[in-house]
Structures are given as structure tokens and as C-alpha cells.
Amino acid sequence: MYRRKPVAVVLTSRGCNRHCIFCFQMDRKRRTGIRYRSVENVLEEIELCLRQGYREIKFIDDTFAEDRERAMRLAREIKRRRLDFTWFASACVNQVDREMLQAFREAGCWAILFGVESGVQKNLNTLRKGITLAQARNAVRWAKEAGLRVQTTFVLGIPGRRTRRRSGRSSSPARSLPTWPVSTPSPPFRGPTCTTT
Numbered sequence: 496m497y498r499r500k501p502v503a504v505v506l507t508s509r510g511c512n513r514h515c516i517f518c519f520q521m522d523r524k525r526r527t528g529i530r531y532r533s534v535e536n537v538l539e540e541i542e543l544c545l546r547q548g549y550r551e552i553k554f555i556d557d558t559f560a561e562d563r564e565r566a567m568r569l570a571r572e573i574k575r576r577r578l579d580f581t582w583f584a585s586a587c588v589n590q591v592d593r594e595m596l597q598a599f600r601e602a603g604c605w606a607i608l609f610g611v612e613s614g615v616q617k618n619l620n621t622l623r624k625g626i627t628l629a630q631a632r633n634a635v636r637w638a639k640e641a642g643l644r645v646q647t648t649f650v651l652g653i654p655g656r657r658t659r660r661r662s663g664r665s666s667s668p669a670r671s672l673p674t675w676p677v678s679t680p681s682p683p684f685r686g687p688t689c690t691t692t
Contacts, residue, residue: 496646498581498605507537511557514623515610524690529561534568541573545580552582558594559585559587559651567595570602581605589626595665596641606644609634616660618653648677 511518512528531643544552549664560566584599599607611631613619619626638645 496583496606497551497553501543501549502551502553503547503549504553504555505537505540505544507532507559507560508519508556512561513558513625515612516623516654517612517619529558531562531565534572537569538572538576538578541578541580542576545578550580552580554582554584556585558587558590559584560590563590563595567598570595570598570604573602574598578603580681583607585610586634587626588630591634591637593637593640596638596643599641600641604643606646607638608637608646608648611647612650613653614649620678621653621655622650646677648679650679 508529508531510529541552558560581603583606584604588611591607596607609626609631612622612624614628616628619628635645635647
């Protein structure tokens with residue numbers, strides 16, 4: 496998904512401090528959290544990409560908005576420097592607000608991905624997402640109000656005794672939210688964490 500070509504891929508931070516059970520990075524002993532590049536360092540890479548002819552950037556950070564001050568600084572600097580490119584990023588629904596999403600839009604962001612994963616709060620708790628359905632609805636609404644295209648992800652086959660009963664409701668936000676939904680199957684896991692209901 497892109498608006499302009501060619502598209503460059505940039506990683507401004509590495510790691511994640513969340514504990515979703517389905518993530519390939521999931522580490523139950525995770526203590527280090529996220530390692531950030533400085534805003535100035537990221538801007539230098541963006542300017543290099545533009546000199547090389549790229550016109551869009553996909554930021555592939557797992558949680559681009561985790562550090563609110565840093566994300567806002569980056570967006571404001573992109574706007575202040577009048578850097579001519581469009582961009583796309585991913586964020587968690589409990590990390591964004593109206594002001595941030597508007598700042599992203601004004602800095603050239605045209606789309607954002609939110610990992611909603613399920614329309615059932617119990618499923619979200621099982622996945623250890625650390626979010627609520629209300630936060631998901633608010634994030635999508637704020638992003639749309641800012642003029643962003645919204646992509647949401649959903650996990651199918653979430654572990655639990657009532658998975659079949661909940662499967663229909665689990666994907667209901669994909670039908671009700673004004674987003675571009677993407678569904679993926681839950682990977683197989685071992686251990687008691689994944690059978691919590």
C-alpha cells in the first residue's frame with residue numbers, strides 16, 4: 496500500500512515493550528524495551544532517501560508512537576523542514592491521540608496501521624494486548640478525522656475454550672470500523688499462557 500513511488504523502508508527504533516503472545520518477538524523475559532534512534536539521525540536518513548529519489552517512506556517500527564514526545568518532534572521537524580514525501584507507520588491504539596494523528600497528517604503521513612486483533616475484550620486479554628475496544632474505536636475515529644487512511648489487523652483462531660463461539664464477534668470491528676481490515680491466523684503456541692480464557 497503506497498501513494499507515491501519509489502518507496503523506501505526506514506526503521507527508527509528497534510524492539511517492543513509489549514507482550515502480545517502471538518508476536519514473533521515475544522519474549523517472556525523481555526526487560527530492555529525499545530532502542531530508539533535520535534530524531535536528528537532519523538531526519539538525516541530521510542533526507543538521504545529523498546536525495547536518492549525516494550518519494551514515500553514506510554516506517555516499519557513496531558510501535559512508532561510509543562514515545563509520544565519523540566514521535567511529535569519527528570513529525571514537527573518533517574513539517575518544519577518541508578520535506579516532500581508521504582509516509583506510513585504503525586502504532587498501538589492506546590498510544591495515539593487527536594493531536595498526534597493531526598501532526599502526523601500535517602507532516603505527510605497518509606495512512607496508519609493499528610493492531611486491533613479482536614472485537615472481544617476477553618480475546619484481547621488472552622492475547623495480552625493491553626488495549627480496550629474503546630481505545631481502538633477512538634484511535635480509528637481520530638485517525639479518520641485527521642484525514643488518514645486506516646488499516647487494522649485481526650487475529651483469527653485466538654486460543655481459548657470459547658474460541659469458536661467468539662470467532663464471529665472477534666472480527667466484527669472489521670465490518671463495523673471504517674478501515675481497511677487484514678486478518679491473519681493465530682500461530683500455534685505451547686504453554687499455559689496461550690490457553691487462558
